[in-house]
Amino acid sequence: MKTTRAVRLLASLTTWSGRRCLAVMLVASLGGNALAAEASGEALNAAVRRIVMNHCGSCHDGSRVSANPAALKIFDLRDEDWTAQMSEEQVLKLNGRGKSLRPADRARLSKFVDRVLESRRASSQ
Numbered sequence: 001m002k003t004t005r006a007v008r009l010l011a012s013l014t015t016w017s018g019r020r021c022l023a024v025m026l027v028a029s030l031g032g033n034a035l036a037a038e039a040s041g042e043a044l045n046a047a048v049r050r051i052v053m054n055h056c057g058s059c060h061d062g063s064r065v066s067a068n069p070a071a072l073k074i075f076d077l078r079d080e081d082w083t084a085q086m087s088e089e090q091v092l093k094l095n096g097r098g099k100s101l102r103p104a105d106r107a108r109l110s111k112f113v114d115r116v117l118e119s120r121r122a123s124s125q
């Protein structure tokens with residue numbers, strides 16, 4: 001079944017619509033690369049910082065007048081490495097507090113939480 005589809009795809013690549021199809025596949029794989037890049041560190045950190053700035057910054061960003069002192073004690077987005085002062089338990093609780101985020105952002109936050117905890121465990125060995 002899969003083979004048939006592959007053969008048909010190869011055949012169609014020689015046609016005009018096949019070339020368009022190739023373009024679609026290229027775009028799809030580039031999109032995949034962007035996701036893969038995000039999955040690997042820097043880009044994920046930046047994406048999560050943006051999400052948390054937007055959704056949590058009103059209380060957790062010490063540069064805003066609306067910042068809440070109790071919230072800043074947990075984390076302050078003015079810090080470059082804003083999770084550094086948090087306990088493992090608090091880092092885990094990011095997921096709970098992020099429940100109202102849209103699913104894609106919740107997934108990013110959850111991956112970020114896993115990364116932070118993994119790297120702490122790795123460096124404490």
Ligand code: HEC
Nearest residue numbers: 055056057058059060068070071074090091093094097098
């Ligand atoms: C309206 C202000 C406000 C917003 C917005 C806000 N927080 Fe907080 N947050 C607080 C305050 C105040 C505390 C400390 C008291 C408490 O635990 O509720 C806190 C505590 C926390 C804690 C520690 C919880 C614990 O039990 O130790 C985490 C984690 C946290 N916030 C994450 C988030 C995340 C993630 C967002 C955005 C999705 C967010 N907060 C948005 C005010 C806020």
